[in-house]
Each structure stands twice: as structure tokens, then as C-alpha cells.
Amino acid sequence: MLKIEKINKSFWDRQILFDIDTQINKWEIVGILWPNGAWKSTTMKIITGFYFPNSWDVTINWKSIFKNNNLKQKIGYLPEINPLYEDMWVDEFLNFTADLKWVKNKNEEIEKVLKMTGLEDKKVKFINTLSKWYRQRVWLAGALIWDPDILILDEPTEWLDPNQRDDIKSLIKELWETKTILISSHVLWELTDLVNRVIIISEWKIKLDDTIENIENSHKWKITITINYEWKINVDEIKERFEEIDEIKEKNHKLIISSNKDIRKKLLSYLAWKYDILEFYSKKIDLSQVFFENTK
DSSP states (O other): OOEEEEEEEEEEEEEEEEEEEEEEOOOOOEEEEEOOTTHHHHHHHHHHTTSSSSEEEEEEEEETTTTOOOGGEEEEESSSSSSOOOOBHHHHHHHHHHHHTSSSHHHHHHHHHHTTTTGGTTSBBGGGGGOOOHHHHHHHHHHHHHOOOOOEEEEEETOOOOHHHHHHHHHHHHTTSEEEEEOSSSOOOOOOOHHEEEEETTEEEEEEEEEHHHHHTTTTTTEEEEEEEESSOOOHHHHHHHHTTEEEEETEEEEEEEEESOOOHHHHHHHHHHHHEEEEEEEEHHHHHHHHHHOO
């Protein structure tokens, strides 16, 4: 369990964090969102023990990471900008990292993380010859070399193409089976499918800390239907028939419906009886909207 206890931080006379207080339990995968310029990287570095807070503490299983340096071995960290030694081979860098971290059975662990991150055929390549995606994998392999219990990922999909994003999401889901994971990202649609809890920090405080399930249940369904019809559709009649509908708009043969309940089945049944439905899709949660509501 990782507990962040009322963290405050200031630089000179400027306070940048006020009473950041939350707990991340074993085997949770948590997305943490900030607006740009909200001291995201500083907060991540406090959680990993690189920076000291001005007051209170970060603990793992009720022990301070600032008073027990060995607890930092339980944390693996992927920073937004990877400070790699680019004139090293991949294998050489992992050997160097394993030595710094006093890793036992070093060779076995290196082979394990090379396989896990898909770097087996790159291990004798110079890091400066690798693409951004493979450099990301090298640093992730370095973060995993001592098999940490907690993995902190700062913008892990930044600058990656869609295929690479899918690859790293699949890897994160595999790692989640044995690790607690904290992910910072601005790619909100990816987090919806990946995390089970969201924390939003704005104006130096936590504005939202809740599970995806609870956030879903507190937001409305948005249903979009494309219909083929000759005459103007009677929007008022549909709204009168389905009292659960809060708002309905019709434009260019599309109905856009907001509802406080899941009415997809009976709505589809009713409309299919009267119209040719060409397209039907729905979305219950939009993290972008949740983000706007909590950071404006």
C-alpha cells in the first residue's frame, strides 16, 4: 500500500502543493491527471522519494520512504523524459542499472526484463540508435530490473504511434497482475480502458479521487444514432415517450441523446420499428468532460 499523507511542497516563497492526501492499494491501477503547469513531475518525484516534501510523508505499508531508503527498492519509475546513457548498449545499460540497485541473480533478471519488454533482439544495440518507443522500453526495463511492487509511469505513451500505444497498454495490463501501478497521462481516452481509479489534481489540490465505476454511474449516457428517413423526425414525441431522456438533438439525420439511465435496448427497439437505423453507438463516460469539470 502506497500512502501519500497530506503532502505540502513549496519552492522559496511559492507553495505548489496543498495537502495532497490519498492512498493507493495493492494491485490497483490508478490514473492521475493534471493540467499542464500544475507541478505534475515534481509530485511524481516526491512520491518516488527523489524530492522531499515540506511537510508530512509518503509511506509504503506505513513506513516512510524518506526514513527507510530500502523501501525505494519497491518503486519502479518511468519519467516523462528518459535520462538514458545513449552511448551504452541496451545490455550494458541494464547491467549498469542492476549494479546500482544491487540486484541479485543479475543475469537472470536482465534476461527476464529484456523478454518482458521485447528488447531481446536489441540488447547489443547502442541506445542512441533506437527509436523513441524502444528507448521507452529500455527505461521501463531498467525500472523493472529489481522487480518493484509499485510502478510509477509518467506519460508512458507520449510520442508513440497508435500501434505502439496498444503495445505498451498490453504490457501495462500484464504488469498489473503483480504490481500496483500509478499512471500520469493526458491521453484521457486511453486511461478509461486502462485504469480502475482516477485522481485529478488542479489548483494544487486533489479535486477528484474515485473509481471509474463510480464516475460512470454519476455521468449520463450519450447515445448517437444515425437514421435514414424521408421526413423530419418527431423529436418531441421521442422525448415524451422516454422520460429518462434529459436532452435530445437532431441534426443531419443524427439523433444525439443524453440520458440518466441506460435506455439503449428499448430506444433501439422503438426506433427500429419506425426508421432505418444506419449507425448506433453509445458512450457512458467521457474522461475529458470529467477533467474539464474539475480543472476549469
